[in-house]
Amino acid sequence: MSVVAVSDFASWRDEARALLAANQPPHEITFIDATAPQKQSLFVGSAVRIVNAPTTPRSTPRVPKDFLTLAEKVSCHRDEIRFELLYRALWRLTHGEPKLLEIETDDDVRRLYLMEKAVRRDAHKMKAFVRFRRVEQEGEEYFIAWHRPDHHTVKPTAPFFTRRFPSMRWSILTPDLCAHWDLEELTFTPGVTSDQAPQGDLLEDMWKTYYRAIFNPARIKLKAMVKEMPKRHWKTLPETRIIDDLLDEAPARVEEMVRRQTGLATSAADFIPADHDYESLRQAAMSCRGCPLYQDATQTIFGEGPINAKIMLVGEQPGDKEDLEGKPFVGPAGQILDQALSEAGIDRSQIYVTNTVKHFKFTKSSKIRQHSKPNVHEMTACKPWVQAEIALVKPEVMVCLGATASQTLIGRDFKITKQRGEFIATEYCDQTIATYHPSAILRMPTQEAREETMAALIQDLRKVVSVL
Amino acid sequence: MKTVQEKLAILADAAKYDASCASSGAKGTREGSKLGSTEGMGICHSYTPDGRCISLLKILLTNYCIYDCRYCVNRVSSDTPRARFTVDEVIQLTIQFYQRNYIEGLFLSSGIIQNTDYTMEQLNQVARRLRQEQHFGGYIHLKTIPGASEDLIAEAGRWADRLSVNIELPTAPDLVQLAPEKKREVIVETMETVKHRIDEVQSEKRAGFKPQRFAPAGQSTQMIVGATPTPDAEILKVASTLYSDQRLRRVYYSAYSPIPHADARLPAKSPPLVREHRLYQADWLMRFYGFKADEIVTADNQNLDLEIDPKLAWALKNRQLFPVDVNRAPRELLLRIPGVGTRSVERIIKIRRYHGLTVDDMKKIGLSWKKASPFVVTSDFNPSVKLLDSLLLKEKIQPKHRQLLLFDAKQSAETGEV
Numbered sequence: 001m002s003v004v005a006v007s008d009f010a011s012w013r014d015e016a017r018a019l020l021a022a023n024q025p026p027h028e029i030t031f032i033d034a035t036a037p038q039k040q041s042l043f044v045g046s047a048v049r050i051v052n053a054p055t056t057p058r059s060t061p062r063v064p065k066d067f068l069t070l071a072e073k074v075s076c077h078r079d080e081i082r083f084e085l086l087y088r089a090l091w092r093l094t095h096g097e098p099k100l101l102e103i104e105t106d107d108d109v110r111r112l113y114l115m116e117k118a119v120r121r122d123a124h125k126m127k128a129f130v131r132f133r134r135v136e137q138e139g140e141e142y143f144i145a146w147h148r149p150d151h152h153t154v155k156p157t158a159p160f161f162t163r164r165f166p167s168m169r170w171s172i173l174t175p176d177l178c179a180h181w182d183l184e185e186l187t188f189t190p191g192v193t194s195d196q197a198p199q200g201d202l203l204e205d206m207w208k209t210y211y212r213a214i215f216n217p218a219r220i221k222l223k224a225m226v227k228e229m230p231k232r233h234w235k236t237l238p239e240t241r242i243i244d245d246l247l248d249e250a251p252a253r254v255e256e257m258v259r260r261q262t263g264l265a266t267s268a269a270d271f272i273p274a275d276h277d278y279e280s281l282r283q284a285a286m287s288c289r290g291c292p293l294y295q296d297a298t299q300t301i302f303g304e305g306p307i308n309a310k311i312m313l314v315g316e317q318p319g320d321k322e323d324l325e326g327k328p329f330v331g332p333a334g335q336i337l338d339q340a341l342s343e344a345g346i347d348r349s350q351i352y353v354t355n356t357v358k359h360f361k362f363t364k365s366s367k368i369r370q371h372s373k374p375n376v377h378e379m380t381a382c383k384p385w386v387q388a389e390i391a392l393v394k395p396e397v398m399v400c401l402g403a404t405a406s407q408t409l410i411g412r413d414f415k416i417t418k419q420r421g422e423f424i425a426t427e428y429c430d431q432t433i434a435t436y437h438p439s440a441i442l443r444m445p446t447q448e449a450r451e452e453t454m455a456a457l458i459q460d461l462r463k464v465v466s467v468l
Numbered sequence: 469m470k471t472v473q474e475k476l477a478i479l480a481d482a483a484k485y486d487a488s489c490a491s492s493g494a495k496g497t498r499e500g501s502k503l504g505s506t507e508g509m510g511i512c513h514s515y516t517p518d519g520r521c522i523s524l525l526k527i528l529l530t531n532y533c534i535y536d537c538r539y540c541v542n543r544v545s546s547d548t549p550r551a552r553f554t555v556d557e558v559i560q561l562t563i564q565f566y567q568r569n570y571i572e573g574l575f576l577s578s579g580i581i582q583n584t585d586y587t588m589e590q591l592n593q594v595a596r597r598l599r600q601e602q603h604f605g606g607y608i609h610l611k612t613i614p615g616a617s618e619d620l621i622a623e624a625g626r627w628a629d630r631l632s633v634n635i636e637l638p639t640a641p642d643l644v645q646l647a648p649e650k651k652r653e654v655i656v657e658t659m660e661t662v663k664h665r666i667d668e669v670q671s672e673k674r675a676g677f678k679p680q681r682f683a684p685a686g687q688s689t690q691m692i693v694g695a696t697p698t699p700d701a702e703i704l705k706v707a708s709t710l711y712s713d714q715r716l717r718r719v720y721y722s723a724y725s726p727i728p729h730a731d732a733r734l735p736a737k738s739p740p741l742v743r744e745h746r747l748y749q750a751d752w753l754m755r756f757y758g759f760k761a762d763e764i765v766t767a768d769n770q771n772l773d774l775e776i777d778p779k780l781a782w783a784l785k786n787r788q789l790f791p792v793d794v795n796r797a798p799r800e801l802l803l804r805i806p807g808v809g810t811r812s813v814e815r816i817i818k819i820r821r822y823h824g825l826t827v828d829d830m831k832k833i834g835l836s837w838k839k840a841s842p843f844v845v846t847s848d849f850n851p852s853v854k855l856l857d858s859l860l861l862k863e864k865i866q867p868k869h870r871q872l873l874l875f876d877a878k879q880s881a882e883t884g885e886v
Contacts, residue, residue: 102818105829128511132568143567160507167502168567206561207570209473213480214516214526218725219739221519229515239514246517257726376536376545412534412544412649413583 004083007034008152009075012083013068016090026091031083035152035176063093066101070116076123076152077115085112123153127160129233130172133201143170146197146236154179155188162186173197204238211239217250218257266290268384278307281388285358291381293359293374298323303354303389310468311351312395312429313337314386316404316437320369323360328353329438336438337401340454344461352393356405357382371439379408390428397464398429402437410434421460423467431467435460470551476561478551482531482542483577485727486634486690487720491523491572491607493685494629501605504566504573506629510607511572524575524609525565529553529590533579537636537647538734539695541727542579548729552581558594559602566606573607573629574598580613588616588624595627607685612662614655621661625682630717632688633658635710638703642696646734659714662687666715686717693747694740695724699770703747704761708754721747746772753779756810757803776862780806783843787856793845795824807839 002024006012012031019029071086089108092100103109132143143165154172158179161170171180176191234240268290273280282302288294301318304327313329321331329337341348357378362369374382386409390398400406406414410426416434426432436457444450470478492510512521530552531542541548553561562574576594580587591610598604610628612621625631633655637643640652665682672679689710693703707719723739750772753759757779764778765771773781783790783806792801794816802813812835819825819833824847831837842851842861855861 099822103822104815105819105825105832110832124509124511128513130569134568145569160505163497163507164505165503165567165569201568203564203568206473206476207565207568209477210480210525210565211514211516211522213477214484214522216484216516216518216520216725219518219520219723219741221741222517224519225515225517228512228521237514243517250517254726257728257730380536380545412536413580 002029003032004029005032005034006083008155009072012075012086013071016087019087020090020094026084026088029084029087031080031087033080033083063090064098064101067093070101070112072156073116073119074112076119076156078151079115082115085115119151119153122150123157125150125233126153126157129229129237130161131236131238132168132170133198134203135198140169143168144198145170145172146194147172147174148233148236149174149176150232152176158186158188201238208239208242212242212246215246217246217253220247220250222247267381272384272388276388276392278392281385281392285385288358288385290384291359291378293357293361293378296362297359299326300358301326301328301355301360302358302385303352304328305352305354305393306350307352307393309350309352309393310396311346311399311464312390312393312397313351313353313399313401314405314409315353315355315401316439317355317357317371317374318360319371319439320360320362323369328355332442333437333439336441336454340438340457340461343458345465346461352389352395354386354389356386356408358385374404379404383408387428395429397431397433397467398426399461399464400432400434402440405437406434420456421463423463433460433464472553472557472561475551475553475557476527478549479528479531479553480526482548482579483526483528483575485541485722485725486526486575486577486611487520487722488609488632488688488690488718489521489523489526489575490630490688490718491609493717494607495684497605498599498681500603502603503563504604504606506573506605506607513570513572522570523572524607525562525571525573526575527553527558527561527577529555529558529576529578529587529594530581531579532581534582535580535647535649537650538731539637539646539692539724539727541729543731545731546729555590555593555597559598562598562606563602563604566604571606573604573609575609575611577611578613584613584615585617585620588613588620592620592623592627595624599627609685612658612687614650614658616658618661621658622665622682625662625665626680628683630685630688631662631683632690633662635659635689635691635706635719637696638691638693638698638706639696642698646695656714659687659689659710659716663714687714688716688718688720689714690720690722692724693721693744695734699765700743700747700750700772701761701765701767701770704750704754704765707751708761711755719751721751742774743772746774746778750778753782758800759804777806779804780839780862784862787861790843790856791845791851792843794830795820795845795847805840805843807836809835 004015004019006015067090074082074086085108089100089112092108100106101109104113126147126149130145130147132145135142135144154174154177158172161172161179162181165181167183169182171178173192173196175193178189178192180187180189229237266289268288271284271288271290273284285300285302288300294300301322315329318328319331319333322328338348357374361372361374361378363372364370398409400409403416406416409428410424410432414434416436420435421433424432436453438457441450441453441457444453490510492508494506495508497505497507510523512523514522516522528542531548532550532552533542533544536543536545558574558576565571566573576591578587578591595608595610598608608628609630609632610624612624612631612633614633635655636647636650643650643652662683666686669679669682691703691706703721710716710719721744723741723744725739726737750764753764754761759782763782772778783804789804792805794802799813799817802808802816803810812833815833816825819829826846826848830840830844830846842855844851
């Protein structure tokens with residue numbers, strides 16, 4: 001019976017070669033793990049040596065390359081039986097079972113592969129779970145981590161960190177072995193205890209903030225988390241300290257999510273009638289409750305004009321006068337529009353005129369009702385009406401007056417100041433053009449600006465005439 | 469003015485509905501990198517209690533957005549708190565997190581501000597400066613904004629390892645309904661631009677040139693499931709087209725999850741996590757097991773069975789093909805046995821060259837024998853033909869699941885845990 005002490009792959013390989021050459025069958029050898037100190041003490045006093053030391057090896061044993069890769073990995077496993085298992089597999093490979101490794105259901109092979117898998121996983125977890133803490137020593141920046149590997153994976157995994165962090169001075173401290181990188185050389189020192197490692201890093205607060213924010217409390221899958229991030233590693237992972245809090249808060253956060261909805265549950269779509277002829281649409285729109293604007297407005301102002309019109313004009317929303325009279329563009333802005341249309345040579349009675357939002361939105365200040373811009377909820381809620389009107393009229397040219405109409409019908413990123421006066425094909429009309437809203441002219445601060453804007457509006461309307 | 473930490477809370481929260489966090493597929497670290505490496509395999513540095521991994525720093529540059537997609541927490545009409553990182557802040561955070569080994573790299577997306585090109589340019593700027601000024605060699609995944617100009621996409625691919633354009637919802641009508649400002653054609657067009665670039669680089673490489681990098685880890689996409697009534701059949705059909713036509717690396721399915729400040733028009737309910745899980749299983753069957761979408765879901769059965777996995781469901785519907793003799797059957801057929809994965813199939817093929825597989829062998833291979841046994845013949849085992857024909861087979865295979873189902877379903881509906 002021989003007793004052989006080996007500590008790693010290299011020493012096992014040397015011993016195994018010699019033993020194989022000496023034709024020593026596996027059952028006559030006990031391998032002891034030199035890295036497991038308490039076990040070694042069992043043999044204190046008894047000479048650890050190889051009996052029947054090899055004479056000159058007859059020939060180098062031929063084994064598949066895969067076996068050496070496997071053996072290298074398995075040697076890192078912490079189970080002290082690994083060297084014995086490896087030697088037995090080596091013996092069988094060289095004694096009539098050259099294809100042994102392919103038979104994964106063989107007990108020895110299966111065990112070796114399971115050990116290899118455990119080592120691979122542990123090395124992977126080291127790459128994942130090492131957490132550096134930044135410290136300054138004599139003006140130099142150092143990154144130091146404390147990690148607890150399951151197997152002897154520090155040595156084979158350390159080069160990964162030199163490839164990843166070549167420009168950082170770092171140390172990975174573990175109970176077995178410590179790895180250090182000084183920007184030039186990778187060195188190893190014996191293992192240390194956890195109190196040798198720095199106890200914190202200011203950035204960990206930021207990391208926890210990220211961890212909390214990226215967690216979705218509406219999906220709890222604890223088993224999946226623990227399977228991939230085993231609890232034994234939690235001690236060295238700062239973010240795990242807030243897991244309990246996250247779970248405690250989760251139900252309340254979800255409840256809050258469900259409770260705090262924004263926007264409108266209804267829209268005009270709920271009020272669109274079955275018949276899409278003009279009269280049915282207009283009648284149905286009169287009793288629309290798709291958004292809350294109906295509550296304060298006098299009435300719905302639906303579009304007007306011949307339904308075979310070639311030109312369709314879409315404004316923003318009715319104003320004070322429109323709201324009272326029940327017709328679109330009859331107030332001050334309407335007068336400007338009429339003037340511009342006639343200068344461009346367009347007969348208003350031949351075109352269809354409507355608005356993006358069909359109710360007047362306003363704020364009350366003293367006696368006057370002050371126009372107030374519709375918000376996204378109201379614009380979206382009202383959109384089905386203007387869509388139905390477009391589908392009915394099928395205009396050859398559609399003119400969007402102002403930002404609200406343009407952004408609703410052309411695109412949210414549409415800018416009147418940059419893109420007005422150009423024909424654009426939209427899903428509603430192949431010749432869609434946007435221009436200033438007549439009320440913009442009313443709001444201009446100087447007479448000069450008013451005239452300029454008016455001229456631009458007329459110019460754009462002439463373009464409309466020119467393409468018909 | 470918000471602090472970086474406050475911004476991080478808002479902009480990571482806003483980014484979490486994007487399921488992808490993969491950091492795999494990048495080939496070899498970029499030359500001249502001083503910090504960071506990509507060696508092909510992705511690494512998950514942490515896991516959150518929702519079971520998802522943290523591999524990348526996943527944030528938005530800003531959650532201001534001009535669009536109004538109903539399912540999205542960042543839509544213009546939401547009252548969610550807003551923030552915007554500066555380019556420098558994102559770079560600093562990425563470097564600092566990376567140095568501590570918290571992350572594999574950056575996954576940067578953004579709400580649409582001003583217009584698509586402006587937004588894309590901002591994302592590119594972060595990536596460009598990380599690569600050129602910081603010599604960052606870690607993983608970068610950039611969200612590609614649909615409709616961004618070709619030049620900007622070309623630049624994005626130069627700095628990023630992976631690009632993704634979100635398809636958002638399974639069908640064009642879904643998009644019209646929930647994201648009226650996004651157009652399916654524009655999304656697909658952008659995907660095609662990315663695909664053409666990737667193809668170009670590959671053909672140049674084959675011709676022996678050394679072309680500039682372009683998204684070496686390919687492109688992926690995500691679709692939200694359960695926000696519209698679209699059945700699984702449609703979803704899988706779309707996915708399968710994306711895999712074949714756009715050659716995407718991954719299609720991510722994200723169960724529609726209630727969001728803070730949710731649009732009142734969408735259902736406020738637990739995300740359909742079981743369905744999401746089944747879709748991923750079906751996706752795997754299409755990619756690695758040779759299944760076609762129309763084998764997994766059929767015209768008269770448009771949704772995946774939530775109780776059993778799609779492979780078992782398929783086998784139960786095609787019992788005439790079983791039992792399969794594991795010692796003789798070709799690979800394609802072995803891949804179709806319930807409970808047997810691709811690795812087990814390779815093991816079976818290897819081992820049977822040396823001896824006939826027995827039940828004992830099958831159990832050691834690491835497959836689910838309980839699930840597989842009614843469907844296979846080994847050298848010492850023949851399943852009961854009666855059992856295979858039995859209508860109760862489904863229950864026999866998963867008796868435990870069956871018994872617990874009443875409670876399971878209720879609990880999983882409440883907790884969302886599968």
